[in-house]
Amino acid sequence: MALRPVHLVIKALDASAVGRFWAEALGWSAYSPGVTTYVGPAGGLVWPDPVVLGIDVVPVPERRTTTKNRVHLDLATTSAAHQAELVERLRALGATPADVGQGQVPWTVLADPEGNEFCVLEPREIYRDTGPIAAVVVDCADPRAMVRFWGEATDWTVHEVTDDHAELRSARGVGPYLEFLRTPGVQTVPDRVHLDLLPYPGDDKAAEVTRLRALGATDLDVGQGDVPWTCLADPEGHEFCVLAPS
Numbered sequence: 001m002a003l004r005p006v007h008l009v010i011k012a013l014d015a016s017a018v019g020r021f022w023a024e025a026l027g028w029s030a031y032s033p034g035v036t037t038y039v040g041p042a043g044g045l046v047w048p049d050p051v052v053l054g055i056d057v058v059p060v061p062e063r064r065t066t067t068k069n070r071v072h073l074d075l076a077t078t079s080a081a082h083q084a085e086l087v088e089r090l091r092a093l094g095a096t097p098a099d100v101g102q103g104q105v106p107w108t109v110l111a112d113p114e115g116n117e118f119c120v121l122e123p124r125e126i127y128r129d130t131g132p133i134a135a136v137v138v139d140c141a142d143p144r145a146m147v148r149f150w151g152e153a154t155d156w157t158v159h160e161v162t163d164d165h166a167e168l169r170s171a172r173g174v175g176p177y178l179e180f181l182r183t184p185g186v187q188t189v190p191d192r193v194h195l196d197l198l199p200y201p202g203d204d205k206a207a208e209v210t211r212l213r214a215l216g217a218t219d220l221d222v223g224q225g226d227v228p229w230t231c232l233a234d235p236e237g238h239e240f241c242v243l244a245p246s
Helices: 015-026 080-093 143-153 205-215
Strands: 003-012 029-031 037-040 054-059 071-075 108-111 117-120 133-140 157-161 165-169 177-182 193-199 230-233 239-242
Touching: 003 015, 015 029, 015 037, 015 054, 015 080, 071 193, 080 108, 080 117, 133 143, 143 157, 143 165, 143 177, 143 205, 205 230, 205 239
Parallel strands: 003 054, 071 117, 133 177, 193 239
Antiparallel strands: 003 193, 029 037, 037 054, 071 133, 108 117, 157 165, 165 177, 230 239
8 A cells, every 4th residue: 555645735825826826837727626726737637647746725814934844846947047037937926035044056945925935946967857846845854764754655766865865756757756855953833835645546545544653644633624634744743634535
């Protein structure tokens, strides 16, 4: 048994506006299948998408805190000119420069219209075939422990593992990477950005949740009430949800 990451959730005061921003930023489309705004490739809503990791923007009443998010997106570029052009276009869409203590680095740190940080990377060969999202990056204290948990939790394949950095990617070699970055002193605050996981057809959601608890996940109450999905936290407290198969 294993779970597949199906989308990244961004909580927002104005889900429609944040969804439109990310759709334009990625060259995708914004869909409104219900109360959320789903951002995925153009051409019609396909969920779960077999290749990309979509973005589901969920409306919440709470404003984002000023603390840096523990999860952020890295965007891929193909050349220095593409990077500069993308940064300029994103700022025209409403992105703002963000200082997270990065210093002099070859990538550009920005924030979306509600302050969620993301990076526009310089061209890197490893991300040449990921699509517009290069990676979902998770700040953590112990990348080795995190990649062990997430490697067991999902059907994604573990790639590089060091004390400072670890990464996974779909076993099919498509879509973005899931990366864990050692970040000492990271603050534990309610997550504004998190992953949703989905069982495969025929697999039992309750059994998957039990398996995750045995791996070190803990139950999480974020005020969700009686819902068909289960909210959990990984061993370092990052929120994620296990969805019910539709």
